[in-house]
Amino acid sequence: MSKFFQYLGTKTFRRHLIIAIVSIIIFVTLIFFVLRNYTHHGEKIMVPDLKNKSITEAIGLLEQQGFRYEVDSVYQSDARPGIILDQDPIAGSFVKDNRTIYLTMITLTPPVVDFPEIREMTFLEARALLGNLELRIGDTTYVPDIARDVVLDVRYGGEELKAGQEIPKGSRINLILGNGMGASEVLVPNVIGLTLSEARFAILGSSLTLGTVNYMGYVTDSLSARVVSQTPPADSLQTEMVSVGTAVNLALSN
Incomplete structure (x- = not known):
């Protein structure tokens, strides 16, 4: 044990100790500079503003500045397809070179x-x-x-x-x-030869109204009298249209 302590006081031990300390310092310094250079310590790049840019323009800017990127897409009915909606990190942030920028774009093809x-x-x-x-x-x-x-x-x-x-x-x-109003124009029904009761039913059923009723000549029985003329007349081809509610005037005779 006494020899060990004697050795600690020799020049040889002190020389070896100094060499070991210097070697450690050199090694630590070397490691520090290597890591500093590898991680680009202190070197940062500002993230560009990519919102509202097209996906093509955004990717071009990122690749030009040495960024990587990942793109996700969402659908939004009131936005133009292919436009950047959001980004992470946000614009103006300082990050290291080769950092991945996450983009959210409006989908090019809606679902x-x-x-x-x-x-x-x-x-x-x-x-x-x-x-x-x-x-x-x-x-x-x-x-x-x-x-x-x-x-x-x-x-x-x-x-x-x-x-x-x-x-x-x-x-x-x-x-x-x-x-909610139904047809605004309807066909005029042909009521010639019908009794007044039958004619009224046909006219009202066509959304028209019964106008004046005149009897021609000597009428012995009004109930059996038949329509001999009408105004407006019925079109034989059934193409004449009149407004809903139009009055149809009749003339009857026995």
């Missing part, structure tokens, strides 16, 4: 949905259902029909749209609705 059956639904019901499917209502056209604000037909791209047909989300759907 499709099966079109539901909305005929015979009210406009409010149809609008709610279409909204849930992220479909938009385009033009609404009203046609004569007793059903008010009820969907009578559906059009997409100028063609009839059937239930179950696949269409892209965000599509504009045109609706044909009833105006």
Whole structure:
């Protein structure tokens, strides 16, 4: 044991100790500089603002500045396809070279949905259902029909749209609705030869009104008298249309 302590006091031990300490310092310093150079310590690049840029433009900027990237896509009906919606890290952040930038873009191809059956639904019901499917209502056209604000037909791209047909989300759907008034014009019925009672029934059944009733000549029995003329007259080809509620005047005779 005494020899060990004696050795600690020799020049040889001190020389070896100094060599060991210097070697450790050199090794640690070398490791520090190697790691500093490998990780580009202190070298940072500002992340560019990529929002609202096209995916092609965004990728070009990232590759030019030495970034890697990963792209995810989402659908948004009111946004232009292929536009960057979000990014991580945010614009203005300072990161190391070769950092991965995560991009969220508006999908280039919108997903499709099966079109539901909305005929015979009210406009409010149809609008709610279409909204849930992220479909938009385009033009609404009203046609004569007793059903008010009820969907009578559906059009997409100028063609009839059937239930179950696949269409892209965000599509504009045109609706044909009833105006609740029915037909605005009707055919005049031919009541020549009918009794007054029969003629009245035919006229009212055609959404017209009975006008003046005149008897021609000597009429012995008004109940058996027959219509001999009417105004407006009935078209023999049944193409003459008059407004709903038009009065039909009659002349009767035995």
